[in-house]
Amino acid sequence: AQTVTQSQPEMSVQEAETVTLSCTYDTSESDYYLFWYKQPPSRQMILVIRQEAYKQQNATENRFSVNFQKAAKSFSLKISDSQLGDAAMYFCAYGSFIQGAQKLVFGQGTRLTINP
């Protein structure tokens, strides 16, 4: 079974600074997807960024980028120029497919605080 581990329960960063959230996973599959979801106090789960395992190039979405190390099974999220609106719980998730449906396995989450 796949597992996802986020070793940082809480992180804080000064506004406008850069922060990196760590995520490691364990799997025997070769084809899978990785995601970072954000859950603000409003509690909606919002997709931040995704990475296909077969792609070597790291995904980037504006201020958000990942460092995907497939051999090390590591998938960290870097947030540049942190903004107050980035404050949320961040979940790393592993996606595998069964009959076309995608099952997500989540990490424990990292609570990110942005200090003004």
Place this chain on the structure above:
Amino acid sequence: EPEVTQTPSHQVTQMGQEVILRCVPISNHLYFYWYRQILGQKVEFLVSFYNNEISEKSEIFDDQFSVERPDGSNFTLKIRSTKLEDSAMYFCASSEALTGQLNQPQHFGDGTRLSIL
């Protein structure tokens, strides 16, 4: 932007009672999911649903749970006889599936907080 909507936002139920959580997925999505998050714990997969049948279910999804797509828009999760340990936030999600593109991300609703007394 289309959203997944869930109702109610908070449901309080007596132990042993049946509860139905409702979800309206995004209209052109074909895959539907339920997850739960017990307070302070990680989000856990419950079930995936496609073409009017369950694709996969977790060990949590026992005989007390069922899912249904009663019409073209709603997707429901029913718990027949609730237990205290069913208290959690329940998230519905949906994803579209395009031919050859199975990497469509899941879109989540705001969740229903279920409190069992």
